[in-house]
Amino acid sequence: MPIRRSACLLLLAAGHAFAAGAATDPHQLAREAVIVDTHIDAPGELMDGWRDLGELTPDREFDYPRAREGGLDVAFMSIYTSPGEDRAGTARGIAHKQIDAVEAMVGRHPDRFALLDSPGDVDRLRADGHVLLALGMENGAPLGDDLAELARFHARGVRYITLAHSESNRISDSSYGLQRQWQGLSPFGRKVVAEMNRLGIMVDVSHLSDDAVRQAVELSTVPVIASHSGFRHFTPGFERNLSDELAKAIAARGGVVQVTFGSAFVNPQMAADTQAYFQADAELDKRNAAARAAGRPEEDEAAFNKEWKRTHPPRPTAIEAVVDHIDHGVKLVGIDHIGLGSDFDGVSGNLPEGLRTVADYPNLIAALQARGYSDADLKKILGGNLLRVWSAVEAGSARSKD
Numbered sequence: 477m478p479i480r481r482s483a484c485l486l487l488l489a490a491g492h493a494f495a496a497g498a499a500t501d502p503h504q505l506a507r508e509a510v511i512v513d514t515h516i517d518a519p520g521e522l523m524d525g526w527r528d529l530g531e532l533t534p535d536r537e538f539d540y541p542r543a544r545e546g547g548l549d550v551a552f553m554s555i556y557t558s559p560g561e562d563r564a565g566t567a568r569g570i571a572h573k574q575i576d577a578v579e580a581m582v583g584r585h586p587d588r589f590a591l592l593d594s595p596g597d598v599d600r601l602r603a604d605g606h607v608l609l610a611l612g613m614e615n616g617a618p619l620g621d622d623l624a625e626l627a628r629f630h631a632r633g634v635r636y637i638t639l640a641h642s643e644s645n646r647i648s649d650s651s652y653g654l655q656r657q658w659q660g661l662s663p664f665g666r667k668v669v670a671e672m673n674r675l676g677i678m679v680d681v682s683h684l685s686d687d688a689v690r691q692a693v694e695l696s697t698v699p700v701i702a703s704h705s706g707f708r709h710f711t712p713g714f715e716r717n718l719s720d721e722l723a724k725a726i727a728a729r730g731g732v733v734q735v736t737f738g739s740a741f742v743n744p745q746m747a748a749d750t751q752a753y754f755q756a757d758a759e760l761d762k763r764n765a766a767a768r769a770a771g772r773p774e775e776d777e778a779a780f781n782k783e784w785k786r787t788h789p790p791r792p793t794a795i796e797a798v799v800d801h802i803d804h805g806v807k808l809v810g811i812d813h814i815g816l817g818s819d820f821d822g823v824s825g826n827l828p829e830g831l832r833t834v835a836d837y838p839n840l841i842a843a844l845q846a847r848g849y850s851d852a853d854l855k856k857i858l859g860g861n862l863l864r865v866w867s868a869v870e871a872g873s874a875r876s877k878d
Contacts, residue, residue: 499662499845502838505854506547510598510857511837512815514552514612514636514734515682515704517822518626519574522581530585537827538819540588542585542835543607548872550592550602550859551834552612552703553578554822555634562617568625571618575632576795578609591631595866615641616648621664628781636678636703639665639692642754648692649685651715652754661695669695670699676873678866681705681726682734682817684713689722697870699730699865704817706736706801707808711747720808727809730868732861734817735801739826741819742801745828749788756784793832799843802857811853815862816840 495625500508518529518538533539543551554572557567580587589600592608601608604634611633619625619637629637639661640648645664649656669692672679679700681689693700708717718726723733736742740750757780764774805814820827820834830839837858 479494484521491762495574500851501622502761502841505841505851506858509547509855510549510602510859511547512550512552512862513548513818513820513834514701514815514862515554515614515736515817515822516551516820516834517554517556517614517876518551518820519553519577520556521821522577523570523574525682528584529581530588535876537833539834542619542833544605546833546835546837548607548834548837550598550608550610550863552610552636552817554612555618556561556614556822557617557643558615559641559645562615562645567615568620571613571629574631575611575634578611582609583604587600591633593635594853594870596870598863605608610635612636612638612678613643614638614680614683614703615737616668617641617645618768619668621646623664623667623671626668626675626677630675630677634677636680636701637668637672638680638682638703639668639688641683641686645768648688650688651683651685653685653760656685656687658688660691661684666691666695668683673697673869674876678869681722681737686719686722688700690725693722693725693729693731696729696878698869699732700726701731701862702726702733702817704734704738704741704819706747707733707804709804709808710742710797711744712799714747714749714751716742717741717747723805723809723813727813730865731816732813732865733809733827734815734862736800736819737798737804737827737831738819738823739790739797739828740823742797742828743791743793745791746793753784753788756780760799761867793826793828795828795839795843797828798831798840799847800843803847806853806857811856812861812864814857816858838870 516538529539532541555571561567568715590606592610613634616639640650642652644653648656680703682702682705706717708719740746767774
């Protein structure tokens with residue numbers, strides 16, 4: 477897609493710096509670095525409407541041509557299931573269908589995509605221009621209450637699990653949920669964390685309540701990740717983003733915070749709207765439950781959502797908002813503990829100017845160069861830090877089996 481004015485100015489500034497010998501050209505650095513994005517929602521989009529993502533697909537944010545244009549090497553495909561699918565008992569089957577879709581994408585284009593299940597294979601598999609597809613499960617609902625499902629999903633390639641999503645589940649309380657039935661992790665959730673450590677599945681604390689994040693970090697014997705989170709420093713009261721205290725706890729145990737691009741997380745006004753939406757939606761659920769119990773008509777949820785969107789339109793967000801979150805994280809916890817988790821194809825196009833698709837990582841590189849980041853530091857943020865954590869989790873699994 478066309479590069480917007482602010483992104484053009486950043487690239488122009490970076491180009492002048494490159495000419496003066498102060499920085500590497502952003503596109504060249506994107507090609508040289510291993511770029512890892514831990515949260516792209518392409519599988520769920522494929523369930524809603526099939527596209528051949530091996531070809532240019534303008535109505536999506538991830539496809540092969542633009543991934544190569546942006547320098548993306550490792551794309552974690554988000555295997556997302558909703559709380560509603562959990563309640564309906566369909567989450568497990570939907571998760572397997574999404575994994576099938578990712579495998580089919582690789583099978584259709586073996587010259588463009590390759591499946592990735594170990595960080596040790598990155599250099600070999602990316603050498604000939606492949607975009608490597610790893611799997612992260614967003615919401616542990618497909619596990620049900622069966623710990624053995626972890627090994628089954630691990631065998632299918634799942635390498636991180638976000639323990640909960642927008643409501644509490646059998647594993648953990650959610651940052652969005654009004655009901656905190658577990659006050660953190662459930663007893664089953666504690667077993668899940670231990671088994672994930674044993675198998676070599678990264679524990680992802682994005683979306684969790686503060687208590688659950690704290691407990692997961694303390695319980696895990698290996699570093700944990702936040703696959704797509706911002707910093708609450710910029711969004712007071714928005715529990716979905718990490719507090720400085722929790723970010724420090726993650727880093728102290730060797731983990732990494734993967735900063736998201738979604739405007740709903742990095743724009744303070746949109747973050748407030750997002751928090752308010754989940755509260756209003758929970759209240760709607762309560763009213764409808766009471767209506768069902770009393771034999772009264774329920775309120776129309778589709779009409780509620782339509783009216784909410786009308787009265788809470790997206791707000792313009794600059795690329796600098798994402799850079800601010802990255803910069804704050806680096807100053808707070810150090811350069812070794814920050815990475816990228818965009819949420820492309822998962823936020824209904826509500827993304828900052830200049831960060832609209834997987835072609836746009838060079839724009840982010842240019843913006844970070846303008847803040848003084850060196851090539852070595854950028855390579856850590858772009859992917860090196862996540863690969864280090866993934867390797868540590870894999871090594872911890874190996875030790876537990878000795």
